[in-house]
Amino acid sequence: MMAVLADGMGGHSGGAMAAEQVLIKARQNFEAYAPQSETPEHLLEGIINEAHLVIKLTRFTSEQDPHSTAVVFMLQPGGAVWAHCGDSRFYHFRGAQTLSRSGDHSLVGELLRKGRIDEQGALTHPQRNVLLSCLGSEREPRIDRSGTAPLTVGDSFLLCSDGLWGYFxxxxxxxxxxxxxxxxxxxxxxxxxRKRSGGYGDNISLAIVKLVEAPATAAPARS
Structure with a gap:
């Protein structure tokens, strides 16, 4: 199973088009995925790199300057892998505990990693929306990837845009x-x-995947 999230930038129509390209490329590559000859990591990186190229090419036929973030997650027997570019986030929870969270490819994210600001300061920093990497820019996208195995009942995964995680x-x-x-x-x-943003928040996009105990199936009655 694959879950994909993309948060577009570059004007209303340009941002929507950029985000849609990420979803289209993910669907195409996932349907053509051949696990005997391709690793999951290669699949995820290919989706982001190819979507980046398509978005760049559309700049020649559009008056917009489209860009997008991307988070791509794939669940498979025994484990899960994910990759991201930009400041949309990926979270892995076990129960209510946070096991891992992706790092933002943003100016504020870099300041956090270097210890120059704390989490509270990051939420109010005047340049918190400045990205250092995204799809559609002149630079090749920075792709961070990770994974987990084995999986267990109680594992949950969240993909979300900054319009959500900025308030929690x-x-x-x-x-x-x-x-x-x-x-x-x-x-x-x-x-x-929406309540915490006071009506001034950004677009909200999210996907949640939870692993739960499969319901027991009744044995067929014997006559």
Whole structure:
């Protein structure tokens, strides 16, 4: 199973087009995926690199300057892999605990990694929207990837844009996703993000994948 999130930039139509290109390329490459001859990591990197090239090419036929972030996640027997570029995030929770979170390819993310600001300062930094890497720019996209194995019941994965994560701590996200079914958790987080933004928030995009115990199936009755 694959989940993909893209947050477009570059004007209303340009950003939407850039994000759509990420989804189209992910669908095409996933349908053509041949695990006997291609690694999952190669698949994910190929999706991001090829979407980046397509978005760059559209700049020649569009008056917009389209860019996009990308988070690509694939679940497979025994494990999961993911890759991202930009400041859209990937979270891995086990229960309500945060096991891992992707690093933002942004100016503020770099300042955080260097210890020059803290998490609270990052949320209010005047240049928090400045990206250092994204799809569609002149530079080749920076792609960070990771994975986990084995998987267990209680593992949850969140892909989300900055319009969501900017209003929550990791602990808050983990608690909501752990205690609610995926659809209800998404609805709760969207409603709360809108409330906390006071009507001035960014677009909100998210995908939640939860691993739960499969319901027991009744044995067929014997006559």
């Amino acid at each position: 701590s990791d602990a808050e996200l983990g608690e909501v996703i752990h205690h609610l079914p995926a659809r209800e958790a998404a609805q709760r987080l969207i409603a709360e993000a």
